[in-house]
Amino acid sequence: MKLKTALMLTSGAVMTASMAHADAHMANSMTLVSWGGAYQASQVNAYSAPYQAMHEGLEVIWDESSAEAVARLRAMNEAGNITWDLVDVVAADAMRLCDEGLAMEIDHDEVLAPAPDGTPASEDFGDLIVSDCFIPQIVYSTTFGYRTDVEAWGGNTPDDICDVFDLETFPGQRSLERRPIGNMEWALMCSGVAQEDVYDVLETEEGIAQAFAMLDTIADSTVWWTAGADTPQLLADGEVVFGSTYNGRLFSLIEEQDQPVAMMWDAQVFDLDGWIIPEGLPEDRLARVLDFVRFATDTQRLADQAAYISYGPGRASSAPLVGQHAELGIDMAPHMPTDPANATRTFLFNYEWWADYRDDMDARFQAWLSQ
């Protein structure tokens, strides 16, 4: 702890000092962990490439292990050898890492840059700081894409979450994620439960039975995915006509790969993604990471990232700066999950509730699946 306080002080001092002076204290290499694919590419373009341009001789190593970050960090902690410097995780994982003492608690106002108008970081990020360890980057959502060329639909297009469960109007295979989060909420909403009551009802046995009964109606026409790339592939192949996945994946399927697919934003589930700093980094590496993270999460950098992928920047002050796609030249704002036209009815992933019910609900969900 003493070390950490000292480090915070040093790094604070370092930030105000000149860059050349700062570099002397910092490691010349850092390992960043992310999800790979288009998302990691957007981080490279918006964060690490400009940062490397400013710091000659800095080596940046990317590791595509975010999906198992919690397990890996726990193993590293047990082995006493932390090899990662900065890890991109979803908010739920950040909370778990913070809970387990595997991620470093930070003072957001001290570590992160204020907005250009001087608003402190904690206000600029606002409610997105869901944990003391979490440095938000983006808001993304789990939402639906559907094929626009299904003849059997007779010209109808789905615009309501319950159309997922309507096999008569919208026949064909669906794809849903192989976990309860999201699916249970949607199933309940479409069996007549009001959105604000969903979690209260899910706490009861009847509520759970009701949700599974709703899922039963489409279980035989559903492919269950585990990787975010599955649904776009299945939609492109025509294997499914309707499927859930992350909105950025659908954006690249529709706009970049030009497939006959459209978005259905109704009842999208918002989630957050951001950085955590592993607990127990040596001094020089920590100094380097703090310097990088301050740069990579400032207002301009977060807005820059949105030029490469359609996820909403975590800072309020970045939103007006979101411009056009770097290659396609189209306006990115209408493709953001947070755009008012898209966000008419939304869910925010209920972290607290799922932290408690995840183990139990998952056991039931898997048992239901394998029947």
Added chain:
Amino acid sequence: MTDNTAQTPAGPVLAADGRPLKASLNRALRAQKIRALLLIAPLLLFILITFILPIADMLFRSVENQIVRETLPRTVAAMEAWENHEEAPGEDVYAGLYIDLFEAAEFRRHTRVGSRLNYEMTGISSLFRQAGRGVGRFDTDLYTDQFTDLDTAWADYATWTGLMGDSAIRAALPETADSFDTWVRITIEANDDDPAEENIEDFVYFSLYRDLAGNGYSGSNALLSTAAEAVSSFDSLSIRDQFEELDEDWLNPELMETIWVYSPSYTPGYFLTAIDMQLSADGITAQPEDRQIYVTLFGRTLFMSLVIMGSCVLLGYPIAFLLANLPMRISNVLMILVLLPFWTSLLVRTSAWKVLLQQQGVINDILVWIGMVPDDARLQLINNQTGTIIAMTHILLPFMILPLYSVMQTIPPSYVRAAKSLGATDWTAFWRVYFPQSIPGIGAGCILVFILAIGYYITPELVGGRTGTFISNRIAYHISSSLNWGLAAALGSILLGVVLILYWIYDRIVGIDNVKLG
């Protein structure tokens, strides 16, 4: 030999250098043994470190449960006196819980034990997280104020170190001594502060009050004697009520029972969960039906591995037979065809099967084109058991063909010719003469394929869908997603046990000597 010689009355036989032959021989042999041991030492160490130790660690994790006792030691100790488990325990348990949680929260360990217990009872995770902040805001400053009002010396760190340096006083005030030590430890280790400059936390005064009000004080220390007299007129509070105010679930007997049931350092709980049972207040019971999954998955894993093994024998035997009996020129080409997929990445092969088998895939397209299947009822060949069996049979086929081939190559063709010359039909010659000689190859292939199949992970995950996944997929889930490593270890141990039992049965029925890899 040497023994007999040594027993002769003439005394021990001597070697050339005058020492007993027996000792001399032993010495020479020992040097040889050490040399042999040193030769295999690298391999032995390698196996020990990369194989035996991890397995031992895994077996250990499946029963290990020290976290509850280590994080909540006072609570668990106080629970020994909890009699009526139908009702929430009394003040003492909550007093212990208060200090345990305070300490754990300072060291940021409370949420870990919360997640551990949440596996057993939903909701504990958030209770512990919330309590981590909550216990710091309990109204126990009531005692702090009253003691310091009585004598300002109580706020002084020097007073405390003086008192706690005296072993008689420590013995008279056991809870206080423990709390004070805990506070010093928290201040130094968790907060990195100097205890002399910090205000002593409320929970130390709380313990002091409990000691003095509970046992009184009969020693000679004036400060303590005054305090002991004064405490009877102190305002007091119930720590149990404080917990109730924090969240009424803390008084739920079921919650406290869960802590109690999982308080031993070793638990069968993970193994019970792994066979769809649970350890609860009423002893060992079955899981509710809508949560039973592992027995089904074990059964399915075994059944599907057997089916895959069977398909491999059926498909592999003729190929191996051809390979072994065709002229070298042709069989070499065939061999390459067998080995080529073997050298291709597993993921590539699995993904290829996805492209072939899906409803809009190559096979369905062909079937629709030749009119065998109507366009609106395409076959479901993937994301179910069929998909897993097809893909895994293909992937594991070389493991069947190669041992079969090498055994068949050693079967002299003259035996079959001899059988035929003695009047046997082709079939009889094959079935009575050739086939029995190839059985060791079948045995080796079956063991290889079955044991590989039973632990397969990536292919079922990608093509298994709802009904084609294996137990290994759940193990992977618990390792990387739910972080329930204890359960993952228990499932893994059971899988290991099943494999060993099957191996033993195989040995009893077929005999492991009958297995040949070539």
